[in-house]
Amino acid sequence: METLARKLIAGAAGHAAVATGDVVVCDVDLAMIHDSGGPRRVKPMLERLGRNVWDKDRVVVVSDHYVPADTDETRAIQELTRQWVQDENIANFYDQQGICHVVLPERGHLAPGMFCVGGDSHSPTGGAFGAYMFGIGATEMAGVLTTGSIWLRVPETILIEWDNQLGSYVTAKDMMLAVCGRIGMGGGRYQAIQYAGAAIRDLSMQDRMTLSNMAAELGAQAGLIAPDEVTAAYVTDAGGTLPDDWRDYRIEIADDPADHLLFDAAALSPQIAAPHSPANAADAGEFGDTGFNVAYIGACTGAKYVDLAAAASVLKGRRIASGVTLMVAPASRQDQDRAARDGVMKILEDAGAQFLPNSCGICAGYGEDRLAGDDICLSSTARNFKGRMGAPGSRVYLASPYTVAASAVAGRMRDPRDVMGG
Amino acid sequence: MPRLWRFDETIDTDVLAPGKYMKSPLAELATHCLEAVRPDFAASVGSGDVILGAPNFGVGSSREQAAEVLKHLGISAVVAPSFAGIFYRNAINLGLPVFTLSDDFYHHPGLSDGAGLTFDFDMATLTLTALGEALPLEPLPVFLRDMILDGGLIPHLEKRFQAGMEETSMEEKGA
Numbered sequence: 001m002e003t004l005a006r007k008l009i010a011g012a013a014g015h016a017a018v019a020t021g022d023v024v025v026c027d028v029d030l031a032m033i034h035d036s037g038g039p040r041r042v043k044p045m046l047e048r049l050g051r052n053v054w055d056k057d058r059v060v061v062v063s064d065h066y067v068p069a070d071t072d073e074t075r076a077i078q079e080l081t082r083q084w085v086q087d088e089n090i091a092n093f094y095d096q097q098g099i100c101h102v103v104l105p106e107r108g109h110l111a112p113g114m115f116c117v118g119g120d121s122h123s124p125t126g127g128a129f130g131a132y133m134f135g136i137g138a139t140e141m142a143g144v145l146t147t148g149s150i151w152l153r154v155p156e157t158i159l160i161e162w163d164n165q166l167g168s169y170v171t172a173k174d175m176m177l178a179v180c181g182r183i184g185m186g187g188g189r190y191q192a193i194q195y196a197g198a199a200i201r202d203l204s205m206q207d208r209m210t211l212s213n214m215a216a217e218l219g220a221q222a223g224l225i226a227p228d229e230v231t232a233a234y235v236t237d238a239g240g241t242l243p244d245d246w247r248d249y250r251i252e253i254a255d256d257p258a259d260h261l262l263f264d265a266a267a268l269s270p271q272i273a274a275p276h277s278p279a280n281a282a283d284a285g286e287f288g289d290t291g292f293n294v295a296y297i298g299a300c301t302g303a304k305y306v307d308l309a310a311a312a313s314v315l316k317g318r319r320i321a322s323g324v325t326l327m328v329a330p331a332s333r334q335d336q337d338r339a340a341r342d343g344v345m346k347i348l349e350d351a352g353a354q355f356l357p358n359s360c361g362i363c364a365g366y367g368e369d370r371l372a373g374d375d376i377c378l379s380s381t382a383r384n385f386k387g388r389m390g391a392p393g394s395r396v397y398l399a400s401p402y403t404v405a406a407s408a409v410a411g412r413m414r415d416p417r418d419v420m421g422g
Numbered sequence: 423m424p425r426l427w428r429f430d431e432t433i434d435t436d437v438l439a440p441g442k443y444m445k446s447p448l449a450e451l452a453t454h455c456l457e458a459v460r461p462d463f464a465a466s467v468g469s470g471d472v473i474l475g476a477p478n479f480g481v482g483s484s485r486e487q488a489a490e491v492l493k494h495l496g497i498s499a500v501v502a503p504s505f506a507g508i509f510y511r512n513a514i515n516l517g518l519p520v521f522t523l524s525d526d527f528y529h530h531p532g533l534s535d536g537a538g539l540t541f542d543f544d545m546a547t548l549t550l551t552a553l554g555e556a557l558p559l560e561p562l563p564v565f566l567r568d569m570i571l572d573g574g575l576i577p578h579l580e581k582r583f584q585a586g587m588e589e590t591s592m593e594e595k596g597a
C-alpha cells in the first residue's frame with residue numbers, strides 16, 4: 001500500500017513505487033543549512049571534493065544559531081557564512097531573520113510534493129507542508145550539495161491519528177508532549193510519521209509545524225501532514241509555488257500502516273514534561289506547585305506568531321510574578337513584526353517580558369545567554385536534555401506557550417485553564 | 423586487548439558531544455565524550471574497543487561530532503539493538519562502523535561491560551575472547567559497507583569524482 005511517505009520518496013527516486021526497506025537514491029529539491037552546521041562545516045569538504053553547489057537555486061542558507069554574534073568567534077562564523085554564500089552565488093540567504101525552520105516556509109520555499117533535506121535535526125518541520133523533509137549531518141550535506149542526491153532506506157510509516165477537537169488552552173505542543181509521553185523518545189524509530197484526523201485538520205500551519213518539528217523528539221525521520229486548503233493558502237501567501245497535483249498528496253487512514261496510534265484531542269489536558277526528556281510528560285495539573293524562576297518562550301517550535309499570540313492571550317492585563325524572569329525570543333522577524341502590528345508584543349512587554357533576538361537563543365545553549373546552575377526553567381522549546389540550555393545543574397520543563405505564560409503569572413507551574421478559569 | 427563498553431542507559435548526542443564543548447576542537451570535545459554517564463571513559467578507552475549501547479543509541483541532535491568523537495577515540499564499532507536514524511547516517515558517512523544486533527544477542531551474558539572481544543568488519547561479528555564465540559551482527563548493504571571501507575562519504579565521493587563516475591553509480595551499487 002502506498003503511504004504519503006512512500007509516494008514522496010518514490011517520486012524523488014524516480015520510481016513508480018518503493019517498498020519499506022528499499023535503499024534508493026533520491027533527487028533533492030531543496031537543501032537548507034544554517035550558520036552552525038552549514039558553511040563553516042561544508043566549505044572545507046566541498047573544497048576537498050573540488051566542487052561547488054550543484055544548484056544554487058535549490059540551496060537556502062539561514063543564520064540563526066550563533067545570533068547575536070557578540071563574540072569574536074561568533075562574528076567570524078557569521079562572516080564566513082556570508083562570504084561562502086557570496087562565493088557560491090546563493091540568492092536564498094536569510095541573515096539573522098529568524099530560525100531556519102520558520103523562515104524556510106514563511107519565505108515560500110516549501111510546497112507539497114517536494115523532497116528536501118536540512119542540516120538540522122528539526123528539519124522534519126517541512127513535513128507540515130506535505131513535503132518529505134528530514135535532517136542530515138554536515139558531511140552528508142556536503143554529499144547533497146555536490147551531487148544533488150542522497151541515499152535513503154525507505155522507512156516504515158507510523159500513523160498518528162488525533163480525533164475530535166482540542167479544548168481551550170490545549171495546543172499542538174500539548175499533543176506532541178502527550179505523544180512523547182506515550183511512545184517515548186525512541187518511539188518514532190527513524191520512521192515516517194503521518195499525522196491525520198479531525199484535530200490535525202483544525203490546526204493552523206504554524207501549529208502543524210510544531211507537530212512535524214517534534215517528530216524529531218520521537219526519533220522519527222519525517223513527520224508528514226497531508227496538504228489541504230489551509231496549506232494551499234499559506235504557501236500561496238508566502239509567495240511559494242503550489243504544484244498542480246497538490247491534492248494528490250493524501251494520507252489515507254485506511255492505508256493501515258504497521259503502527260496506528262489513536263489519540264483523543266477532546267480528552268487532552270495541557271502537558272508539562274519534566275527534566276530531562278520530553279517523554280517525561282504528564283498533565284500540567286500534576287505539577288501542582290513546582291516553582292521555577294525562568295519562563296522562556298522561544299525556539300522554532302515555541303515562539304512563532306501563533307505561540308506569541310497564545311502567550312499574549314494569557315498575559316493580557318496581567319503581570320508575571322515576582323521572582324520569575326520571562327524571556328521571549330520571537331522565532332522570526334516576520335512573526336515579530338506581525339506581533340508588533342497587532343499589539344501582541346506590547347502585551348508581552350507590559351506583562352514584564354524581556355526580548356531576545358530572532359534566533360535559537362537559549363534553546364541551543366550556544367550563546368552568552370544560558371541558564372545558570374540553579375535555574376529552573378519552564379520553556380516552550382522542544383527538548384530539555386540535561387545541560388542543553390546552559391549549566392548541567394539547570395533544570396528545564398517543557399510546556400505550551402499558554403502554560404508557560406499562565407505559570408509565569410502564578411509563579412508556580414499551573415494548568416493554564418486554572419489560571420484563566422477556562 | 424580490545425574491550426567492550428556496555429551502556430544500559432539511552433545515550434543521546436549531548437552525552438556523546440556535550441553542547442558546552444561544541445566550539446572546541448574535536449580532540450578536546452572527545453575528552454568530554456560520555457563523561458556525564460562514565461567519567462573515566464575518554465581517558466581509558468582503547469583503540470579497537472567496541473561500544474554496546476541500549477536501543478535508540480545516539481538519539482538527539484544532528485551533530486555529527488557525536489559519531490566523530492567515537493571514531494577519534496579509536497572505537498572500532500558501535501553495536502546496539504537500534505540506532506537513532508541521524509546518528510546512524512552520520513556514523514556511516516564518517517566511516518564509523520555501526521551494526522545492529524538481534525535482541526537475543528543483545529541479552530547474551532557474555533556481552534558484559536569490560537568483556538574482552540574482537541570485532542570483524544568483513545564478517546560482521548563480535549568474538550568474545552572468554553568464550554571464543556562469534557556473535558553475528560546484522561550485515562550492512564554492500565554500498566554502505568563500501569562507503570565505510572573508503573573511510574566515509576567524503577573519501578567515497580572523492581574516489582568517485584576522481585574516477586569520473588556520475589551520481590547514478592551510488593544507486594547501481596545500492597540496488
Ligand code: SF4
Nearest residue numbers: 099299300360363364
Ligand atoms: S530553536 Fe532550538 S530546536 Fe529550533 S533550530 Fe534552533 S536550536 Fe534547534
